[in-house]
Amino acid sequence: MEPTKVQSEGGLNVTLTIRLLMHGKEVGSIIGKKGETVKKMREESGARINISEGNCPERIVTITGPTDTIFKAFAMIAYKFEEDIINSMSNSPATSKPPVTLRLVVPASQCGSLIGKGGSKIKEMRESTGAQVQVAGDMLPNSTERAVTISGTPEAIIQCVKQICVVMLESPPKGATIPYRPKPASTPVIFSGGQAYTIQGQYAIPHPDLTKLHQLAMQQTPFTPLGQTTPAFPGLDASPPASTHELTIPNDLIGCIIGRQGTKINEIRQMSGAQIKIANAMEGSSERQITITGTPANISLAQYLINARLTSEVTGMGTL
Incomplete structure (x- = not known):
């Protein structure tokens, strides 16, 4: 067996994977027109460069290969970002050139x-x-990874990445790493034919969790939404017209529906796809009026979610 560590100029030559976190705009710059830029980077560096799928505001770019190919890929990315900065400056009065910034995603156990x-x-x-x-103090959401931000000239960044690679090779991650997966941008929800769909780009994708909630909501509500029997999909415009439903809620329970700084009510709005207005407290009245507007399916889901919040509050079940 050949030993895997071959000394090459630039230190250790072992296969390594480095993950980068980028904004959509940066990813667009790396991909280039019809994928030409990333294709060129792959060919010239010899590294594997993968870009995570999805319509997320953030994407993960994974670079894998022997360390020397990784450094070449990094150099190409850093110089590309510098070029973008120079191009954007030609239209702006700013005179000092901002540094190139890259964000690595590193298992917390190596930080x-x-x-x-x-x-x-x-x-x-x-x-x-x-x-x-800079190493972030907190882990990225739902992961055991942290963001490590490097900024400077492309040359400084390349040198810095080389040193980081050496450290990562010398102290491998301990235990299992839960990789960070960026969350998609919040997407609109459409109910149709008893199914819930989220919109991603030009496609509607069935959403099992929301469909389950939606079916529960249908069982709980006394009315059957009109037109729900005909599967209105595709041709999303066939969904029933918007209608309005009003609820009254005791004042002392309204807090559990609104949540801290409106978090719960926003969650209910997002999940149900309905518009929900909560009237101001009337003097001398112990109740608040809630108006829900949307298709019957949206309304039934919003009602179900509100009732579920109330039930969990009244029975002391904690948050839903």
């Missing part, structure tokens, strides 16, 4: 080694490369 005892390692990286390096 300690990157920071070093009392911050010694990260300080050494900043001083020897001239790049700014």
Whole structure:
């Protein structure tokens, strides 16, 4: 067996995977027209470059290969971003050039080694490369990874990435890593033929969780939505016309429906797709009026979610 560690100029030559977090606009710049830029990067660097799917505001770009190919890919990305900065500056009066910034996603179990005892390692990286390096204090949502932000000139960034790779190879992640997956942008929901769909780009995608809720809602409500029997999909415009439904809720329970800073009511709005207005408290009245507008399906789901919130509050079940 050949040993995997072959000394090459630039240090260790082992296969490694580095994950980058990018905004949609940055990803567009890396992909280029008809995918030409990323194709060129793959061919010239020899690294595998994968871009996560989805209509998310954030995407993950994964670069895999022997370390020297990774450095080439990073160099190409850093120079591309610098080019974008220069192009955007030609239209603006700003004179000082902002640095290139890349965000790596690193398993939290390796971040300690990157920071070093009392911050010694990260300080050494900043001083020897001239790049700014910051390790986020919190993990990224629903993951055990942290964002490591590097900014500076492309040259400084390349040097810094080389040092980070060495640290990551010397101290592999401990335990299982839950990778960060960016959440899609909140998408509109459409109910049709007893199914819930979320809109992604030009397609409507069936959404099983919301469909389940929707079917529950249908069982709970006394009225059968008109026109719901005909599957109105495709041809989304065939859904029944909007109607309005009013509820009265005791004042002392309205808080559990609104939630902290409106979080719960916004959640109900988003999940049901209905418009929900809560009237101001009337003097001398112990109840508040809630007006729900939307298709019968939207209304029934909104009602179900509101009732579920009330039930969990009254029975002391905690939050739904």
